[in-house]
Amino acid sequence: xxxxxxxxxxxxxxxxxxxxxxxxxxxxxxxxxxxxxxxxxxxxxxxxxxxxxxxxxxxxxxxxxxxxxxxxxxxxxxxxxxxxxxx
Numbered sequence: 001x002x003x004x005x006x007x008x009x010x011x012x013x014x015x016x017x018x019x020x021x022x023x024x025x026x027x028x029x030x031x032x033x034x035x036x037x038x039x040x041x042x043x044x045x046x047x048x049x050x051x052x053x054x055x056x057x058x059x060x061x062x063x064x065x066x067x068x069x070x071x072x073x074x075x076x077x078x079x080x081x082x083x084x085x086x087x
Contacts, residue, residue: 012051
């Protein structure tokens with residue numbers, strides 16, 4: 001059984017002039033992003049504040065996902081395709 005949830009995060013951006021917008025677009029960074037910007041990339045220079053979970057903006061709200069589902073670390077391994085051997 002899967003737990004369903006939603007997570008809201010608000011990102012406030014400093015005002016950008018046309019040259020700044022065009023300059024960011026020209027980096028090609030926003031083209032493979034769902035929201036059109038990479039908060040962890042060059043666009044971070046324009047972030048004024050974040051209300052909520054940073055990991056939600058970057059991708060998945062990992063903490064919430066792992067804490068809400070039994071076997072969270074195993075799920076993380078499946079999502080990231082990482083495997084760790086027991087010490």
